[in-house]
Amino acid sequence: MLSAIIGVSTIIVFSAFSEAQLEQKIFVTHSGQVIQTSGDVLDPVYTASTVEFDPEKYLRDFNYGRISESESGQTIRDFTIIAEDDKIQEISPGIFYNVWTFNGTVPGPTIRATEGDLVRIHFINNGSKSHTMHFHGIHPAAMDGVFETVGPGGGQFTYEFEAGPVGVHPYHCHVMPLEEHISHGLYGVFIVDPKIARQQADEMVMVLNGFDTDFDAENNFYAANTIPFYYQHHPIQIKTNELIRIYVVNMVEFDPINNFHLHGNLFQYYPTGTALVPSTFTDMITLSQTERGIMEFQYKYPGKYLFHAHKVEFSEKGWVGIFLVDNPDQTSQTGIDYGN
Amino acid sequence: MEIKNYSKVKTIVSGIIPFGFLVIMILYLVGPSSNLLEFGVSLPDISIEKVEFVNSEIHVTVRNTGPIPVKIAMADVNDRIQPAAIEPDKSLERFETALVRIPFSWNKSEPYTIGITLDDGVRFDKFIQAATPAIKSDYQLAGFFAIIGTYVGVIPVMIGLLWLPFIKRIGKNKYNFFLALTVGLLIFLGIDAMLEGFEVSKENLSANFNGGLLIITITLLSFLGLYYSAEKLTSRTGLTASSKPFAIGLMIAIGIGLHNLGEGLAIGAAIGLGQVALSTFLIVGFALHNTTEGIAIASPLAKTKSPVSKIILLGLIAGAPAILGTWIGGFFYSPYTAIVFLSIGAGAIFQVALVILKWIYQSEQKLVQASIVSGIGAGMLIMYLTSILV
Numbered sequence: 001m002l003s004a005i006i007g008v009s010t011i012i013v014f015s016a017f018s019e020a021q022l023e024q025k026i027f028v029t030h031s032g033q034v035i036q037t038s039g040d041v042l043d044p045v046y047t048a049s050t051v052e053f054d055p056e057k058y059l060r061d062f063n064y065g066r067i068s069e070s071e072s073g074q075t076i077r078d079f080t081i082i083a084e085d086d087k088i089q090e091i092s093p094g095i096f097y098n099v100w101t102f103n104g105t106v107p108g109p110t111i112r113a114t115e116g117d118l119v120r121i122h123f124i125n126n127g128s129k130s131h132t133m134h135f136h137g138i139h140p141a142a143m144d145g146v147f148e149t150v151g152p153g154g155g156q157f158t159y160e161f162e163a164g165p166v167g168v169h170p171y172h173c174h175v176m177p178l179e180e181h182i183s184h185g186l187y188g189v190f191i192v193d194p195k196i197a198r199q200q201a202d203e204m205v206m207v208l209n210g211f212d213t214d215f216d217a218e219n220n221f222y223a224a225n226t227i228p229f230y231y232q233h234h235p236i237q238i239k240t241n242e243l244i245r246i247y248v249v250n251m252v253e254f255d256p257i258n259n260f261h262l263h264g265n266l267f268q269y270y271p272t273g274t275a276l277v278p279s280t281f282t283d284m285i286t287l288s289q290t291e292r293g294i295m296e297f298q299y300k301y302p303g304k305y306l307f308h309a310h311k312v313e314f315s316e317k318g319w320v321g322i323f324l325v326d327n328p329d330q331t332s333q334t335g336i337d338y339g340n
Numbered sequence: 341m342e343i344k345n346y347s348k349v350k351t352i353v354s355g356i357i358p359f360g361f362l363v364i365m366i367l368y369l370v371g372p373s374s375n376l377l378e379f380g381v382s383l384p385d386i387s388i389e390k391v392e393f394v395n396s397e398i399h400v401t402v403r404n405t406g407p408i409p410v411k412i413a414m415a416d417v418n419d420r421i422q423p424a425a426i427e428p429d430k431s432l433e434r435f436e437t438a439l440v441r442i443p444f445s446w447n448k449s450e451p452y453t454i455g456i457t458l459d460d461g462v463r464f465d466k467f468i469q470a471a472t473p474a475i476k477s478d479y480q481l482a483g484f485f486a487i488i489g490t491y492v493g494v495i496p497v498m499i500g501l502l503w504l505p506f507i508k509r510i511g512k513n514k515y516n517f518f519l520a521l522t523v524g525l526l527i528f529l530g531i532d533a534m535l536e537g538f539e540v541s542k543e544n545l546s547a548n549f550n551g552g553l554l555i556i557t558i559t560l561l562s563f564l565g566l567y568y569s570a571e572k573l574t575s576r577t578g579l580t581a582s583s584k585p586f587a588i589g590l591m592i593a594i595g596i597g598l599h600n601l602g603e604g605l606a607i608g609a610a611i612g613l614g615q616v617a618l619s620t621f622l623i624v625g626f627a628l629h630n631t632t633e634g635i636a637i638a639s640p641l642a643k644t645k646s647p648v649s650k651i652i653l654l655g656l657i658a659g660a661p662a663i664l665g666t667w668i669g670g671f672f673y674s675p676y677t678a679i680v681f682l683s684i685g686a687g688a689i690f691q692v693a694l695v696i697l698k699w700i701y702q703s704e705q706k707l708v709q710a711s712i713v714s715g716i717g718a719g720m721l722i723m724y725l726t727s728i729l730v
Contacts, residue, residue, distance in 0.1 A: 027423050029443040033396075037441065039427030042415050094413030094430075095461050213461020220461060228421070316420035 044092045044229050044318065052089055053105055055225040056234060059204045062112045062191070065119070075117040077163075081108065083150075083173070083186065085127035092221055092228045092318065097213050100127065100173075100184035106226050107207040107251070108188030111171070113163035115192050121159040125150040131181065132157070134174035135190055136290065138164050146174045166194045167273035168247040170290045183212055183253040189292075191247055194276065201243035201296065204236070208250045208258050208287065208309075208319065219254055221318050222309065228318020232306075235324035240302055246295040247273070250287035258319075259286045260295070261310040267297035284310060302326035384410045384458055387546040388466035389437070389675065391454050392474040393446050399474070400440040400454050400466075404432035405546030414457040415442050419465075446471045472611075485608060485666035492607065493600045493662025496627045498655045500634010507635075507642040513711045515642060519700055520712040522592070522636040524719020526693040529599050529633075532727070533686035534559060536602065537679045544675035551675075555683045562687025566591075570695065588640040588695055589654055595692040596633045596658040598685035603630075604665020605678045611670055632722055633658060640696065 024036040027043050065077030085100040102108025113119050125131045129152055134145035139161035142148065150157045173186035189205050209226055210219035221228045238244055250258045261284045268278035269285055273294040285293065299305065308320035385406030392399040398417065404410050410432050415424035424442040432438055446452060448471055455465040507518050534555055541551025570591060637654050668677065701707055 025425075027425065029423050031445070033443050035423075035425060035441070035443050037425030037427060039425055039438070040430040041423070042412065042426055042430065042440070043423035044414060044421055091461075092414070094411070094459055095457065096459055097461050211461070213457075214463050220457065220463060313420065318421065 042094070044094075053091075053226055055223075055227050055230045058105070058107070058110075058225050059206075059236065060202075061110060062203075062205075063109045064112050070118065075114065076120060077113050077117050078120045078122065079109075079111055080122045080124070081133060082124045083127050083131040083133075085129055085131070085184070091211055091213070091226065095213060095221070097211055098184065100131075100181065100186045102133070102186060102188055106185030106187075107209065108171070108186070110189045110191065110205050110247075112191045112193065115164050115166050115195055117163045119159075119161055119163050123150060123157045123159060125152055125155040128152050130155070130175050131173045131186060132175055133159055133171055135159070135161070135171045136169040137161070137190065137192070144174075149175055163192045165274050166192050166276075167270075168192075168249060168292050168294055169272075170249050170251060170292060172251070172290075179253055182251065183210075185209075187251045189247060189249050191273075198245070198276075199243060201245040202238055203245045203247070206246055206248045206260075208248065208252055208260070210252045210254070210314075210317075210319075212254060217254055219252065219317070222252065222258075222314040223318045224307075224321055229320060231321025235304065235322035237324050238299065238326075240299050240326045243296060243298050247292070248285075248287070248295060249292035250289065252289070252314075255311075255314075257286055257288055257311070258314065259284060259310050260307065262295075262297065262307045263305040264301070264303075265297050265299055265305065267295040270294040270296075299323070299325040382406070382408045384408055384460065384462065385546070386410060386412075386432070386456060386458070386464050387544075388454060388456060388464060389544060390673070391452075391466060391468050393471045394474045396443060396445050398442040398444050398446060398452070398454065400442065400456065401437055402432070402440060402456055403437045403546065404434055405549075407434070409433050411459040412438065412440065412456060413459045415440050416455040416457070416463075417442060417444050417446075418453050419455060448473065481670070482667060485611075485670055486663050488607060489604050489660075489663030489666045491627055492630060493604065493665075494656065494659035496630035497596070497600075497634045497637070497659035498652070500631045500636070501638050501651055501655050503635050504638040504642060504651065507638055515639075516700060516704065516709075517711040517715040517718075518635070518639045518642070519696060520715025521719040521722075522639045522715075523693050523696050523700075524716035524721075525632050525636050525723055526592070526595070526689045526696070526719075527716070528720045528723035528727075529596070530559075530686045530689040530693065532723070533599055533602055533682045533689065537682040537686070540675050540678050540682070545679070549676075551679060555679060555686075558680060558683035559687040559690070562684040563691050564687075566595075566688050566691040567694070570691070585640045585644045586646055586650070588692070588699060589637050589646075590657070591688075591695060592637050592640065592692045593654040593657040595685065595688035596636065597661040598681065598688045600630070600633075600659060600685075601661035601665040601668075602678070602682040602685045604662040604667075605669035605673075605681055607662075608666035608669025608671075608673065611666075630659075630662075632719075632726065640699070 024038060025041050026034055026036050027041045028034055063079065065079045068076045068078070070076055081102050083100070083102055084104065085098075087099050087101055087104070088096050089099045089106070091097045091099065099106045111119070121133060123133050130149040132145035132148065132150055143159050143161045145159065148157060169190045169192070171188050171190045173181040175181050187207070189207060206224045207226070208222075208224055210222040212218060213220045223229075224231060248260060252258045266281050266283045269280045269282060270276075270278050271293045273292070278296070302325045305323045305325060306320065307323060308315035383406065385404075387403045387405045388400055389403050390401040400415070402412065412426055412430045412432065415422055422442050422444060424440055427439045427441065429438070440456065442454070450471055452468045452471055453465050454468065455463050457463045507515065510518070537555040538552060541555065545551040634655065637658055641651065665681070697707065700712060
């Protein structure tokens, strides 16, 4: 009898308790505390991202263009790039910002060619301002995208040049005021592969960028590939002993330098990717504006490894991520158990 | 009779008609022609009204003080993004408030800047000079506040009243000097209360609420209201010449009481908001400053025979509100109540100053004489010098 009473009352108490629990939302702080609230959660880290741009997809998305061959046997790669400047994009959960885009995203598509290929970019400006595409690399003056501004509302221009030199290069709009055009998002990555391909690897692109959402000439958000804290929330899955190659380009405006620090490992670094021999073996590189390079490494031990700006201000504003090495446990991707 | 009623209706209708047109105009502006008036950009605006440091959390009270509804999207501490909660929810209508809870293991007495970012990416921030643990409303703290209020309000006023026998013994000219001194003290206190109000308004109130105008309006209303009711009171009850000084003493006590309530609010709020560490020195300063308030009450009473109990009562009326003020300020601080109390106090004090001046004028038939002018000057100077200590 007594036990029955206890049992029933336990059920009553428990159900009342769990009902109260349902109304509460929880979130996890940077130091791993679990907090409950009856209100809304303001959290760029752990809320399911609804942002339009998908850093997961961008990471390993390479565009080789429409391929044809000239009479002389040269490979021709045709790309169509459309510039727009009226998009409002959710660049961090809950934060909306007017991004200026190449093909609708920040960064624009990663353009990839082999050294010596003929690259043809059919550029259409559907924006409300003049825009251009300025490629870092070797090309004729008329293809530099500086003095040949392309007018708004459907202006067109075809950039045509031979891909080179080998390496990783940025492209960006070069219309004045330049800082405004770049910081709004008109940039992307241009990779030139050597004729003898590099060693097979799990390749990815990381553009280190930031957004000044309140226009005070200081960035409010930083990220690898646009969305703050994205790869911390959705760790990048890689395998032990597999060669990882990262094409990293720093496009952060306003701050003179950015950097990249890898945990639990060191990497071979090829500045600008122009030499086929690494210049240094390190876990930390410092990059100024448009400075870039290729990183190569492999992980010996499975587990979770951070990578982030060791300018910690940037990492605390979003430029931080995790490599999940060989972890078959899918639940650990939710991020809730980060810090455990 | 009917004709009279008819004209009455006419009067009422003619009074209402303009209002009718006003309503029609507003409805038209808001409705059909609202597009016509939309030029310029409505910028969102929020005010961070209160920052409290509680057990491993920072609590931030934000209010939408802009012309349009806003959505709060992010919180940061020292410009570093922190996960946080917002209760009841992140959408704020005009003038609505919400509590942002930022889990953060803050360090005592370190400065912090709290930032709140809206959905359009605009960030608002507030600087806190030193993190101080938020106070919990318990009896111990209420007792602590009562002690502070007693030191700052009750005791100094009582000490000031001890000058009463001295003022009683002096000659007419010197007595007038002391009455004028009181006027000087009061004018200073009134201005002081208003300036204090302006400061509160500037630091904690959004410009939308027109804090400055609010202070001036309430001060004037309090002045006029008290002046009117005091006149009515003294004329209706037909107070005798001997009871009039006591009435004036009472008015001064009430005015100063309101002022001390405001002062208590400021002290309580300062402790509550962790803006200052209340040092013994600061208490001593307030105490010295407020001793002069006792003199202000004593002067008009000097030439009458008032029982000691009544004088003590006046002292309590003037001093005890400081205790109440520290409670309100410490436990339920809001910039609005602070401003309202300070302004009512200022109005009351100006009213009393005017009554004393009128009183001196009635007995002397002129105000421009050495004892009075020097009295007012000396009163203001004493207040200024003692205020430096605060």
